[in-house]
Each structure stands twice: as C-alpha cells, then as structure tokens.
Amino acid sequence: MLRSIVLFVSVFAALEAGAATFAVNSTSDQTDAVPGNGVCSWMAGLCTLRAAIQEANAFPGADVIQIPAGTFTLSIAGAGEENAASGDLDIRDDVTLEGAGAGVTILDGAAIDRVLHVQPMNLATLSVTIRDVTIRNGATTELPGAGILHGDEGTLLVEDSTVSGNHVSGSTSSAIGGGISSNGLGSLTIRRSLLTGNGAARGAAVFHNGPLSLADSVLSSNTAIGSAAIDSYASVLIERCAFHGNTGSVLHVDGGSISNSTVSGNDSGFGGTITAYASGITIESSTIAGNTAGRALYALGPITLLNDVLAGASGGPECEINGGSIVSLGHNLDDDGTCAGSGPGDIPSRNPQLGPLANNGGPTPTMLPAPGSRLANAGDDASCPAADQRGFARNLGPDNACDIGAVEFSVPEPAAAALGATALLSLGMLCRRQR
Numbered sequence: 001m002l003r004s005i006v007l008f009v010s011v012f013a014a015l016e017a018g019a020a021t022f023a024v025n026s027t028s029d030q031t032d033a034v035p036g037n038g039v040c041s042w043m044a045g046l047c048t049l050r051a052a053i054q055e056a057n058a059f060p061g062a063d064v065i066q067i068p069a070g071t072f073t074l075s076i077a078g079a080g081e082e083n084a085a086s087g088d089l090d091i092r093d094d095v096t097l098e099g100a101g102a103g104v105t106i107l108d109g110a111a112i113d114r115v116l117h118v119q120p121m122n123l124a125t126l127s128v129t130i131r132d133v134t135i136r137n138g139a140t141t142e143l144p145g146a147g148i149l150h151g152d153e154g155t156l157l158v159e160d161s162t163v164s165g166n167h168v169s170g171s172t173s174s175a176i177g178g179g180i181s182s183n184g185l186g187s188l189t190i191r192r193s194l195l196t197g198n199g200a201a202r203g204a205a206v207f208h209n210g211p212l213s214l215a216d217s218v219l220s221s222n223t224a225i226g227s228a229a230i231d232s233y234a235s236v237l238i239e240r241c242a243f244h245g246n247t248g249s250v251l252h253v254d255g256g257s258i259s260n261s262t263v264s265g266n267d268s269g270f271g272g273t274i275t276a277y278a279s280g281i282t283i284e285s286s287t288i289a290g291n292t293a294g295r296a297l298y299a300l301g302p303i304t305l306l307n308d309v310l311a312g313a314s315g316g317p318e319c320e321i322n323g324g325s326i327v328s329l330g331h332n333l334d335d336d337g338t339c340a341g342s343g344p345g346d347i348p349s350r351n352p353q354l355g356p357l358a359n360n361g362g363p364t365p366t367m368l369p370a371p372g373s374r375l376a377n378a379g380d381d382a383s384c385p386a387a388d389q390r391g392f393a394r395n396l397g398p399d400n401a402c403d404i405g406a407v408e409f410s411v412p413e414p415a416a417a418a419l420g421a422t423a424l425l426s427l428g429m430l431c432r433r434q435r
Contacts, residue, residue: 021064022052029075031085049107050076053084053091057121062094067133069104079113079140087113088138088149091128092121099133102162102194109138109146109166118150125154125186134162142170144207145181147198152186153210159191168200176200176231177207178222185234189213192363195229196220203231204248212256213237216363224248226271232256235279240389242364244357249294254301255279260389262366262406263288264357272298273313276324283308285385287367287406289354297339299324305343307379309405310334311352331380333404350374352405362390366407376410377401 022040030042032051036058040047049065049072056063078086088109099105109115115138120126130148138146147166150156163179178200182188188208194217195205204224206212211234219229219241228248230236236256243250243263249271250263258274258281266273272295273288274281280302288296290312297303297310299321306329310318319326319339328343333352341348353373360366366389369375377400384394384402394408395401403410 019061019063020056020059021066022047022055023066024049024052024068024072027070027072029073031076048072050084050089053089053095056095057084057090057092060093062096062127064096064098067097067099067105067107069100071106071108073108073110074112074115075110077112082117082119088115088117091116091118091126093124094127096129096131097133098131099161101132102134102160105133107133107135109136111137111139114138114140114143114146114149115166116148117145118148118152118156120152120154126152127155128152129157129159130161131158132160134164136162136165138166140168142168142172142174144168144174144183145177146200147179148181149177150180150182150184150186150188152184154184154186155189156182156186157189157191158193159189160193162194162196163198163205164194165197167198171201171225176203178204178224180206180208182206182208182210182212185210187211187213190217191215193217194220195222197222199223201225202227202252204228204246205230207231209233211235211237214241215239216241218242218244218364219246221245222247226269227252227275228266233277236281240362240364240391242357242366242389244365249273249275249298250291251275252277253281255281257282257284258286259284260385260387260406261286262357262364262389264290264367266291268292268294272296272320274298274303276301276303280304280324282306284383285379285388285402285404285406287354289352289367290357295320296334297326298322299326301325302327304329305332305339306330306383307402307404308332309352309354309375310339311354329383331378331383331404333374333378345378345380347374347378347404354405360390360407361392364389366390367405368407369403369405369409373409375404377403379404 178198204222228246254277330343331345332340333347337349340346353370379402389406
C-alpha cells in the first residue's frame with residue numbers, strides 16, 4: 001500500500017512539474033482508459049496517440065509525445081468534441097509531438113475530421129511543436145484548418161514535416177486553411193517542411209492572422225479559388241522557399257518580406273501570383289518566373305523590389321498597380337518593363353535566360369541562370385544575403401558582385417568544383433532525410 005502511495009505521489013509530482021514523456025506504441029485509435037492518471041494506456045501496456053494527447057492535456061506543463069514509425073489513422077467519428085475523445089486530436093496544453101520522420105510517421109485524418117486542433121483551456125496560451133511527421137487526409141466543410149487548426153494566441157512550430165492532401169470544402173469566409181489555419185493572433189513558424197496537395201477556398205496551404213515565419217520549405221500543388229499557398233493578414237518572413245505547381249493566386253500578403261525564394265510554374269487564375277494588401281511586401285533576391293494566367297505582382301498596397309527577377313508571366317503584365325505602388329530599390333530584371341527601370345542597376349525588358357525549375361542542390365528547387373545571363377554579377381552587394389536559396393555562399397566583392405535572383409551561379413572558376421561537390425552533398429543529405 002505504501003509503495004502504491006509513493007508511486008502515485010511521484011507520478012503526480014512529475015506531471016505537476018510538466019516533464020512527462022509519453023511513448024506511443026500502438027497505431028490503434030483508442031481513448032485513454034483513465035485520462036489524467038499519468039499513465040497512457042487504453043489497455044494493458046498499449047499507448048495510442050489519442051490517449052497520449054489526453055494525458056498530456058490533463059496536467060499543465062510542456063510534455064513530450066514520442067510517435068514511432070507507423071500510420072496513425074483517426075477512426076472515432078464525432079467532430080465538434082473538444083477533449084480528444086472523438087474526431088480530431090485536440091491539443092489543449094503545451095506539448096511536443098515528436099515523430100520518427102515525415103516519411104515514416106503518418107497522422108491520417110481519414111477524412112472524418114481535421115487531424116489536429118490546437119485549442120487552449122480557459123484563456124491560456126500554448127506552446128506547441130510538431131516535428132518529423134506527416135499530417136494528411138484531414139477534411140472539414142466550411143470550417144478552417146483541415147490539417148491543423150491553430151486557434152490560439154500562443155506559438156505553433158511545425159518543422160521537418162509534411163502537410164498533404166488536407167481539404168476544406170465550401171466557399172464561405174470560413175473555408176480557409178486547408179493545410180494549416182492559424183486563426184488566432186499567435187505566431188506560426190514552419191521550417192524545412194513540405195505543404196502539398198491541400199485545398200480550400202483561400203489559403204489552401206496556409207491561412208494565418210498572426211506573425212508567420214516560413215523557411216527552407218516547399219509549397220506545391222495546392223489549390224484554391226484565391227491564395228493557393230498563403231493567405232496572410234499579418235507580417236510574413238519568408239526565406240529560402242519554393243512555391244510551384246499551385247493553382248489560384250499563390251501568395252496574398254499584408255506586410256513583411258520575401259527573400260531568397262523562387263515562385264515558378266503556378267497558375268494564378270485571374271489574380272496576381274503575389275498580391276500585396278495595404279501593408280505591402282518587400283521582395284529581395286528572389287525569382288518570380290514562368291507563372292501563367294495573371295500578373296506576377298499585383299499591388300493593392302506598396303511593393304518594394306531589390307535584386308529580383310520577374311519574367312515569363314502569361315495572360316497579363318509582370319506588374320500591375322491598383323491603388324498601391326511598386327518601388328524599385330535597384331538591381332531588378334523584368335522581361336516586359338512593367339516592374340523595373342527606375343532604380344540603380346535595373347535591367348528592364350530583358351530575358352533573364354533561366355533554366356527550368358529543378359533540384360540544383362539545397363533543400364528546395366531553384367532555377368539556375370544560363371551561361372551569359374544578364375543576372376550574373378548584376379546584384380547589389382550591399383544588400384545581397386550572404387548565401388542564396390540553396391544555402392551556397394554568394395559572391396560579394398567589387399570585382400565579382402552577387403547575382404540577381406534567388407540563385408548565385410556566377411562563381412569564380414576555382415570555386416566551381418567546390419560548389420558542385422556541395423550541391424551533391426546537399427542532395428544526398430536531402431535524400432537520406434526523405435527515406
């Protein structure tokens with residue numbers, strides 16, 4: 001009896017300290033036998049993902065849920081319940097979901113509900129991390145966030161993960177955020193992740209109201225009536241990302257910056273590939289090329305350009321102003337003269353001679369300039385990032401300036417072999433990560 005009391009007190013103290021770790025070992029979708037007792041178990045020795053989340057919700061503190069390789073498919077119907085007993089998995093306290101890798105740890109909504117719902121208890125704010133998993137096949141109708149709904153003022157970090165095949169059906173203002181919908185004013189950070197094949201009326205991959213940071217990620221093949229990749233109503237920080245194969249205006253942004261990124265091969269419909277709202281956007285050292293059916297940039301608010309490539313838009317001019325402005329700070333090339341020309345070092349009405357979107361090293365696809373391209377050594381060294389979209393060092397110096405656009409290709413001859421070796425090493429690391 002005394003031993004049982006000591007064990008209970010030890011478990012309770014650990015939970016109060018917020019240091020619990022729950023190791024999932026069953027792919028079944030079952031609720032916890034006794035939520036809140038500190039033991040993740042739906043039957044003897046078996047801990048499901050749903051049970052682990054119920055236990056983590058039960059006590060305050062930053063818990064960890066370890067999820068092994070396997071496919072964890074939701075099967076308990078009952079959307080609208082908010083304590084992870086049915087439908088989606090409701091996260092109501094600070095937690096880290098730690099998978100074994102996006103290629104092997106799969107959280108599958110089976111189209112019965114969204115997959116994850118981050119919703120604090122009372123008026124608390126949460127810190128939630130989702131790492132090394134795939135979140136797929138979530139589904140809602142006229143409700144936001146089929147993959148993940150983040151309705152919180154706290155922080156959500158998604159890294160080294162895939163968010164795919166999640167769909168919000170409908171056409172109202174609530175049919176948003178197919179992959180991830182961050183509806184509160186909390187911050188959303190996405191790193192080294194793939195968001196692909198998601199759908200919604202707006203923000204097919206990501207919809208957010210709070211600050212968004214997106215780095216080293218790919219957003220592809222998402223489909224929306226508008227804003228297929230990102231629909232933003234707060235400041236964005238987008239670095240070293242690729243957007244391709246999306247259908248619907250790709251980015252609707254309202255403040256912040258895009259740098260070292262490539263936007264190519266998207267079908268923007270009647271809108272702009274990138275539409276800037278009232279707070280505008282700054283675009284630096286980026287490549288926006290080969291997009292169809294619309295303008296490359298549509299300025300409802302101010303757009304500032306520096307060291308950018310804008311080319312290959314069909315169905316409209318590269319740039320169009322409708323109540324906003326487009327200001328060149330210099331060293332931009334556009335192929336029809338509607339974006340650049342007024343800034344120092346601008347190159348209007350020229351073909352940038354870009355290669356196709358491809359894996360040229362680094363974690364995201366890029367477009368390499370051809371030999372003899374006007375982009376070579378034509379950037380502004382004072383503002384070029386130290387590295388390009390792939391993470392390769394840029395040329396900086398009076399005799400060998402950086403290149404315009406997202407990719408640095410005009411390297412000195414002695415460095416060319418080293419760059420090629422680095423590209424192969426980066427590609428090998430990427431392949432190993434995806435296995």
